[in-house]
Amino acid sequence: MEKVKVIIMGLGAMGGGMADMLLKKQGVEIVGVVGRGKMLGTSMYDHISTPRGDREDVIVGAMEDVITEKAADVVLLCTDSFTRKAFDKIKFIVEKKINVISSAEEMAYPMAQEPELAKEIDRLAKENGVSVLGTGINPGLIMDLLVILMTGCCEEVHSILSRRVNSLSPFGPAVMEEQGIGITVEEFNKGVQEGTLAGHVGFHESIRMISDAIGWKLSAPITQSMEPIVTDVDRKSPYGFAKAGNVAGCAMKGFGYVDGELKIEMDHPQQIEPEQVGVQTGDYVIINGVPNINMVNSPEVPGGIGTIAMCVNMIPQIINARPGLHTMIDLPVPRAIMGDFRDLISEEAKIVK
Amino acid sequence: MEKVKVIIMGLGAMGGGMADMLLKKQGVEIVGVVGRGKMLGTSMYDHISTPRGDREDVIVGAMEDVITEKAADVVLLCTDSFTRKAFDKIKFIVEKKINVISSAEEMAYPMAQEPELAKEIDRLAKENGVSVLGTGINPGLIMDLLVILMTGCCEEVHSILSRRVNSLSPFGPAVMEEQGIGITVEEFNKGVQEGTLAGHVGFHESIRMISDAIGWKLSAPITQSMEPIVTDVDRKSPYGFAKAGNVAGCAMKGFGYVDGELKIEMDHPQQIEPEQVGVQTGDYVIINGVPNINMVNSPEVPGGIGTIAMCVNMIPQIINARPGLHTMIDLPVPRAIMGDFRDLISEEAKIVK
Numbered sequence: 001m002e003k004v005k006v007i008i009m010g011l012g013a014m015g016g017g018m019a020d021m022l023l024k025k026q027g028v029e030i031v032g033v034v035g036r037g038k039m040l041g042t043s044m045y046d047h048i049s050t051p052r053g054d055r056e057d058v059i060v061g062a063m064e065d066v067i068t069e070k071a072a073d074v075v076l077l078c079t080d081s082f083t084r085k086a087f088d089k090i091k092f093i094v095e096k097k098i099n100v101i102s103s104a105e106e107m108a109y110p111m112a113q114e115p116e117l118a119k120e121i122d123r124l125a126k127e128n129g130v131s132v133l134g135t136g137i138n139p140g141l142i143m144d145l146l147v148i149l150m151t152g153c154c155e156e157v158h159s160i161l162s163r164r165v166n167s168l169s170p171f172g173p174a175v176m177e178e179q180g181i182g183i184t185v186e187e188f189n190k191g192v193q194e195g196t197l198a199g200h201v202g203f204h205e206s207i208r209m210i211s212d213a214i215g216w217k218l219s220a221p222i223t224q225s226m227e228p229i230v231t232d233v234d235r236k237s238p239y240g241f242a243k244a245g246n247v248a249g250c251a252m253k254g255f256g257y258v259d260g261e262l263k264i265e266m267d268h269p270q271q272i273e274p275e276q277v278g279v280q281t282g283d284y285v286i287i288n289g290v291p292n293i294n295m296v297n298s299p300e301v302p303g304g305i306g307t308i309a310m311c312v313n314m315i316p317q318i319i320n321a322r323p324g325l326h327t328m329i330d331l332p333v334p335r336a337i338m339g340d341f342r343d344l345i346s347e348e349a350k351i352v353k
Numbered sequence: 354m355e356k357v358k359v360i361i362m363g364l365g366a367m368g369g370g371m372a373d374m375l376l377k378k379q380g381v382e383i384v385g386v387v388g389r390g391k392m393l394g395t396s397m398y399d400h401i402s403t404p405r406g407d408r409e410d411v412i413v414g415a416m417e418d419v420i421t422e423k424a425a426d427v428v429l430l431c432t433d434s435f436t437r438k439a440f441d442k443i444k445f446i447v448e449k450k451i452n453v454i455s456s457a458e459e460m461a462y463p464m465a466q467e468p469e470l471a472k473e474i475d476r477l478a479k480e481n482g483v484s485v486l487g488t489g490i491n492p493g494l495i496m497d498l499l500v501i502l503m504t505g506c507c508e509e510v511h512s513i514l515s516r517r518v519n520s521l522s523p524f525g526p527a528v529m530e531e532q533g534i535g536i537t538v539e540e541f542n543k544g545v546q547e548g549t550l551a552g553h554v555g556f557h558e559s560i561r562m563i564s565d566a567i568g569w570k571l572s573a574p575i576t577q578s579m580e581p582i583v584t585d586v587d588r589k590s591p592y593g594f595a596k597a598g599n600v601a602g603c604a605m606k607g608f609g610y611v612d613g614e615l616k617i618e619m620d621h622p623q624q625i626e627p628e629q630v631g632v633q634t635g636d637y638v639i640i641n642g643v644p645n646i647n648m649v650n651s652p653e654v655p656g657g658i659g660t661i662a663m664c665v666n667m668i669p670q671i672i673n674a675r676p677g678l679h680t681m682i683d684l685p686v687p688r689a690i691m692g693d694f695r696d697l698i699s700e701e702a703k704i705v706k
Contacts, residue, residue: 215692
């Protein structure tokens with residue numbers, strides 16, 4: 001069988017990390033990279049950690065030049081957070097008869113906030129005989145799929161608390177700005193009011209993924225809250241700095257109600273240098289049910305590596321899937337790929353023969 | 354849509370618990386129960402916790418009388434631990450064109466120890482257009498599927514330790530005997546040598562499920578060890594008693610090697626009244642990889658409820674699956690069913706229309 005052929009669209013921290021990961025794996029190769037502006041015409045190896053060595057070069061190109069009909073088995077689309085922004089790119093790729101895995105948070109469960117676009121993506125994918133999936137560490141695994149899996153050993157579920165306490169220290173300037181690191185409480189509150197602080201994108205997707213999976217019908221719109229984590233001491237991370245009294249993080253919560261009762265709660269405080277103030281990071285799954293579940297993974301799965309791994313590791317599942325829009329709850333579980341990618345692909349599902 | 358029709362074969366602790374669970378759920382009904390001996394002709398309600406109330410009665414019958422062609426959408430087969438013992442029953446059910454979920458530990462991954470029978474089950478299932486799955490709490494979820502899921506956010510996996518420290522106190526006389534509770538160390542060691550102590554069945558299945566899922570080829574046969582847990586104090590559980598100096602539990606380990614290196618270790622000490630000696634029970638997933646995973650669910654998911662829930666909760670997945678033998682790694686993740694079973698079944702996959 002031909003190696004599994006991958007095109008990466010967007011060579012930022014996520015797309016670049018996926019390239020590095022793929023270069024260590026067997027039976028898979030990067031056949032194209034889509035970029036923009038000054039990146040066009042440069043080598044992929046100028047933008048990632050892995051040295052080129054004696055590998056064939058991969059030159060960054062424009063979407064129209066790189067993504068041609070059946071040019072690859074899958075495109076890893078790493079450019080957006082929102083379905084609406086990713087839609088035209090997904091449409092373009094699908095019409096070239098190539099499968100898509102998107103790291104856009106909303107794409108993890110696009111029916112939550114963009115039901116019309118989700119239907120249209122499903123229709124386009126089926127029409128072109130390919131599959132589309134959104135995934136990542138969160139949404140995609142920690143605050144939703146892992147929770148759903150653990151309800152699998154429950155006779156009854158009364159309520160769910162999904163908590164992710166994580167460090168933002170490894171992230172770069174863009175995340176520092178999105179989360180309000182270093183600004184004053186006043187500036188933070190203004191940002192919340194004006195909707196300019198992004199915070200975490202994904203509660204709507206995680207809550208709907210859980211409620212749909214276990215068969216709860218939400219009785220009210222999903223709500224969320226956003227509070228500053230004010231630091232008592234100066235905190236400094238590679239790309240962030242928060243003076244004592246200012247904002248060192250952003251604590252978000254999300255709420256899903258069934259018959260007027262709070263059934264699904266998301267609790268996601270993110271901050272720089274949590275260990276400096278004795279905060280233990282971790283991923284928590286707390287299910288009030290029969291039986292109760294009281295699970296913690298500590299420290300938390302790092303967001304960057306986790307998203308990179310989830311997107312790459314789901315490649316076989318999305319190639320093998322029936323045509324259409326998929327989510328993590330209708331595909332076989334993600335898993336690390338320590339062998340040859342080709343061993344996991346069914347012959348008839350392969351696009352590049 | 355007609356309700357999802359279920360036949361339960363074997364009305365012991367597991368089958369009976371599944372009946373109780375199903376009676377609380379919507380869109381599903383028990384249309385038959387298969388039993389033997391003195392149970393024949395009695396009411397199902399004589400053997401389970403749920404009172405009959407004004408429900409229609411279900412009379413325990415012989416296999417040939419209850420399991421007729423397309424009499425149900427699925428049979429929950431709760432009679433055996435070993436594939437070889439369950440095989441004739443699975444063959445009988447499948448030839449009546451009904452899906453099967455088996456709680457037999459070896460059936461969780463029958464290709465591990467019975468590759469020929471696994472092939473034959475797959476062939477028979479395909480020939481008859483139905484599906485077969487083995488599942489339970491362990492093997493089936495805690496020491497394998499959960500581990501596999503967590504490797505999904507890993508770029509690399511170096512080694513895996515899967516540990517389940519659980520209490521045997523809720524279990525009855527059969528489990529006390531299988532695990533050697535209350536016997537002397539001498540008797541225990543004799544039982545190990547002569548192969549009369551069952552201990553935990555499932556390491557071969559869990560290790561092969563993990564290694565196949567992530568693409569490790571085992572380089573040596575799977576090995577396991579079995580040691581007595583000797584108690585310093587008298588321990589007493591509802592069905593077990595161990596005098597100080599005697600056996601209060603059974604500590605099993607399993608080992609999977611890749612290229613001569615220990616890559617997958619299973620550690621599963623089971624005992625009565627662990628809290629009496631300060632042992633904290635729990636389910637642990639420890640992955641040495643990129644990133645590391647360090648997860649614990651404490652206390653452990655109870656084995657009985659967990660197995661009951663897993664078998665019932667996988668009913669939609671096995672009805673919807675393509676014909677053939679399936680395992681937990683090729684189906685969508687298990688989840689609690691808090692809504693109507695029919696909402697989860699695809700019309701064309703339903704057997705009893």
